[in-house]
Amino acid sequence: MENFPQLVPLVVFAPLIGLLINLILGRWLGERGVGLVAIGAALTAFGVAVLEWIALANTGYAPSVVEIGILRDWLRIPAAAVDIAWQFRVDTLSVTMMLVVSGIGSLIHIYATGYMHGDKMYPRFFVYLNLFLVFMMLLVTGNNFLVMFVGWEGVGLCSYLLISFWWDKTQKDAKYGTVGWKNSLAGRKAMIVNRIGDFGLLLGIFLVFWTFGTLDFYKPGEVPIAAAHGAAHAGEGEAHAEGEAVVDTHAAETPAEGEALQAQPLSAAMGVFNQAETFLAEGREVNFGPFSLPIQTVLTLITLFFLLGVTGKSAQIPLFVWLPDAMAGPTPVSALIHAATMVTAGVYLIVRSNVFFHAAPFSSAVVTLVGTFTALVGGFIALGQWDIKKVLAYSTVSQLGFMVAAAGLGAYGAAMFHLVTHAFFKALLFLGSGVVIHAMEHGHHHVAHAHAEHGHEEGHHEEEAFDPQDMRNMGGLRHTMPRTYRAYLIGTLALAGIFPFAGFWSKDEILADALNAGFLGGKLEGYIAFGLLFVAALFTAFYMGRQLWMVFFGEPRTEAAKYTGERDFGYPVMVRVLEVLAVGSILIGLINIPSGFWIFDPVLPTHAFTDFLAHTVVYAHAGSAQMLLAFIAVGAGIAMLLLARFIYGRHPVVDGDKDPLEVREQTAGIFAYSNARMYWDETYYRFLEGPFNRAALWLADKLDGTFLHDFVHETLLRDAYNGATRVLTDPVDLGLIDGAVNGVGRLVRWVAGGIRRLQTGYVRVYALSVLFGALLIMVLLLAPLLRQMLGM
Amino acid sequence: MQPTVFVPTDLYVMLSAVLFVMGVLGVLIRRNAILVFMSVELMLNAGNLALVAFARQWGLANGQVFVFFVMTVAAAEVAVGLALIVAIFRTKRSIDIDDLHEMKG
Structure with missing residues (x-):
């Protein structure tokens, strides 16, 4: 069991092997073979993650660092004193992420074998999915910021590849009619917007390297200073006493390293987080050549740069605009990458860097506000969308806002907890919407075929106009798809934060932490976060209720909705995955119940998950129960669900109709504002893209056309060249070289003319x-x- | 038994030279191809005479034998040469070698 950590490279390399097999042999393996290889790779990673978890539990949660000889020195430049080792870090935080990524990932792989059935690019899809697992695992297992960044960029690449996976699918465009490039455009948008965020993260990493001379989180065998002293969290003595004991045994196991650490200079002996603690304690200044800055300022800068990276990857204001468009990808991709795992990388980054953020209160406040407003904006826009996946996409933006806000408030445990629960119920909801979309498409084909048989000409015309993702075309699906409906209902209740589903525990903990930060911590952003997050939670319940009633209740509003079902090929496996996730969405919340909560406290261990994380995340702290708040929140959530029923249950909306909220004069403006996605894209277009395009056009015309082309090329270069060549052609080429050649010819002719007289023929x-x-x-x-x- | 009249080699060589010069002049001066040909034969036989004369002087068989080779080659040459002359006559209706000067430079 001590050797289990040595297996950790497998979480990266198992999917890599899987993707190589499918890449090379996928064409000949057939759907079944490709699916089995991909699922096998994902399950292997999950199995290794479970083994790591067991190993951690059996070694007292001592972190370990694993390296493979040849891979360790992937970036070693002795001349520049750069030695950034590729090491795998096994600690409670990375194992949590590994479990979520590979666990949810495996389920989604299984689901995708049904969903992608019959797709012409089936092997390619699973190659991309496995590639995503490779990079996501690299991201979460790396022991330094650079390896994490490699994974960070890699998942961005996979996101791009998978968003535009159906790059040739034709869609309707308001301006250009039926076009085939909208999906590629969505992929491009995600790529470009993420570049902005990645630029920020990269600057942050550079600053870390400049300040600390290393990028390693902790060196092998190193103990987090805050955890070793335990002074910061006297209240959690139990967990930290255990942590200390573990740390001691671990240090004793590696005496050689301990000695080496003593001999080496400080920067080589300590990882960035402990150095940061030391610098803070010493009040050191960081030298930047012409000037130097106190360490607090530098950490604030680093964390603000990191925040820019987080806004890109985790879809926060102002860079969240790519995520809703990313729904162009196949639904399993939306579930895996754009809801459950990749977009949480930003939250992971903040939690991993909790030492930095803890030391930078200003940045933390900014993080809180960014997260809070993102939660609010995402929730508000989700209220007015017709597309079933767009609602979930904005919901994801909103929930990521919750996580980021929690991380900003210092509730790292709550942020990670919500990350885990959200992975379950949002994956469930996305996959459920995938089943619904699939069924709507089948129903539509069924109807179109029936029309064609009866000789109706309209059949083809309708094919183009029909949108299987539009909730106005649905209705009454709970009769035709009962199992999907039940799973979806559980996901909805979990997301809406209804007791006792997973979302209740995590969302309530975030709200309680915000409340505590405000009232007990006296932080202004705590008050703001609490107020706005509470409103965002109300929005969440309302838009999920609206979706539930529009999709599953009432009568079918189109022919296609009547002929939906969940029995054809592919459906059983998809629905079974939904049910597994539904069970998870019910139970997963119990891993981190607050202390003193009603009947649960005596039965189950309290804030177990936060304690688990606290072995790694030194500034994680357990929140306490706010019974009254929980009561109010659940009550408000149920009220919102019922309000949604009151509005949308009574007035079923058909395509072309106005929304009930649009009909009422008091709410029409608000709905239109939400439905138009608050004009974020238009605003960006007007103030960024438009001016950028105009500037680019102006530059193309003036700089490239007039200056470079007309002046530099035509006038300067061409004319000078022509002048120079004229000198070369006339005297040199025609005179000298041609003259020599022709002269030889003339000489030969003259000599031969004399000699030929000898040949008389007599x-x-x-x-x-x-x-x-x-x-x-x-x-x-x-x-x-x-x-x-x-x-x- | 000694021959009664011993002709010295010098005379043979002189005769050979005279014959050779006659052959050369014949080749250079005559226009009739047949006569040119005969002059060539004369030169060959002048050479033959010189060969046998020297062979007798030194009492060796080499020169004698070599003459047979020359005669053989001359016979072959005559065969080829006469055939050529016949062929030329058929096309040009003439055996005047001055008529055959198309190969000039």
Whole structure:
């Protein structure tokens, strides 16, 4: 069991092997083979993650660092004193992420075998999914910021590839009619918006390296200072005493490293977090050449740069606009990447860097406000969407806002807790919506076929106009798809935060933490966060109720909705996955119940998950129960669900109709504002994209056209070149070189003209020359003899 | 038994030279291809005479044998040469070698 951590590279390499198999052999394996390979790879990763968890539990949650000889030195430049090791970190935080990513990931792989059935690019899809697992695992297991960044960029790449997976799908566009590039455009948007965030993260990482001379979180065998002292959290003595004991045994296991640490300079001996603590305690200044800054300021800068990265990857204001468009990808992708795992990478980054954020209260306040407003804005926009996946997309934005806000408030445990529960119920909801969309498409095909058989010409026309994702086309699906309906209902209740589903525990803990930060901590942003997050929670319940009633209740509003079902090929496996996730969405909340909560406290261990995390996340602290708040929140959530029923249950909305909220004069403006997505895209277009395009056009015209092309190329270069070549052509080429060549020709002709006269054609002339030749040779041969005879 | 009249080698060589010069002049001066040909034969036989004369002088068989080779080659040459002359006559209706000067440069 001590050797279990040595297996951790498998969480990266198992999916890598899977994807290589499918990449090379996928064409010949068939759907079944491809699916089995991909699922096997994902399940292997999950199995290893479980083993890591067991190993942690059995070694007292001591973190360990694993390295593979040849991979360790992937970036080692002795001349520049750069040695950034690729090491795998196994601690409670990374194992949590591993479990979520590979667990939810495996389920979604299984689901996708049904969902992608019959797709012409089936093997490619699973190659991308496995590639995503590779990079996500790299992100969460890396022991330094650079390896994490490699994973961070890699998942961005996979996101891009999978958003535009159906790059050739034709869609309707208001301006251009039926077009085939909208999905590629969505992928491009995600890529570009994320670049902005990644630029911020990269600057933060550079600053970390400049300040600390290393990027490692902790060196092998190193103990977090805050945890070792335990001073910051006297109230959690139990957990930390355990942590200390573990740390001691671990240090004892590696005495050689301990000695090495003593001999080396400080920067090489400590990871960035402990260095940060040391610098803070010493009040050190960081030298930037011409000036130097106190460590607090530097940490504030680093964390603000990190926050920019978080806003990109985790879809926060102002960079969240890519996530709703990312719904163009296949639904399993939306569930895995754009709801459950990749978008939570930003939350992971903040929690991983909790030492930095703890030391930078200003940044934390900014993080809180960004998260809070994102939660509110996402929830508000979700109220007015017709597309079943768009509602869930904005809901994801909103829930990520909850997590980021919690992390900003220092409730790192609550943020991670919500990350875990959200992964379950949001994956469930997305996958459920996938089943619904699938069924709507099948129902529509069924109807279109029936029309075609009856000789109706409209069948084809309707094919283009029909949108299987529009909730106005649905209705009454609980009769045709009962199992999907039940799972979806559980997901909805969990997201709405209804007791006792998972979302209740995590969302309530965030609200309680915000309340505590405000009233007990005296933080202004705590008050703001509490107020706005509470409103966002109300929005959540309302838009989920609206969705539930529009999709599953009432009467079918289109022919397609009547012919939905969940029995054809592919459905059983998809629905079974939904049910597994539904069970998870009910139970997963129990891992972290607050202390003193009603009947649960005596039965179950309280804030177990936060304690689990606290072994790694040194500033995680357990929240306490706010019974009254929980009561009010649940009551308000139920009220909102019922309000949604009151509005949307009574007036079923058909495509083309106005929303009930739009009909009422008091709410029409608000609904229109929400339905238009608060004009975020338009605002960006007007103030960023438009000016950028105009500037680019102006530059293209003036700088490229007038200056570069007309002046530099045509005038300067071309004319100078022509002048120079004219000198070269006339005297040099025509005069000298051609003259030499022609001169040789003329010489040959002149010589030959003389010699050719010898060839008379008369035999006797030749004979005479032979004679003279013979005589000449004879004279030469006889010359010595003659000389002798003549007496020299 | 000694021959009664011993002709010295010098005379043979002189005769050979005279014959050779006659052959050369014939080749150079004559226009009739047949006569040119005969002059060539004369030169060959002048050479033959010189060969046998020297062979007798030194009492060796080499020169004698070599003459047979020359005669053989001359016979072959005559065969080829006469055939050529016949062929030329058929096309040009003439055996005047001055008519055959198309090969000039």
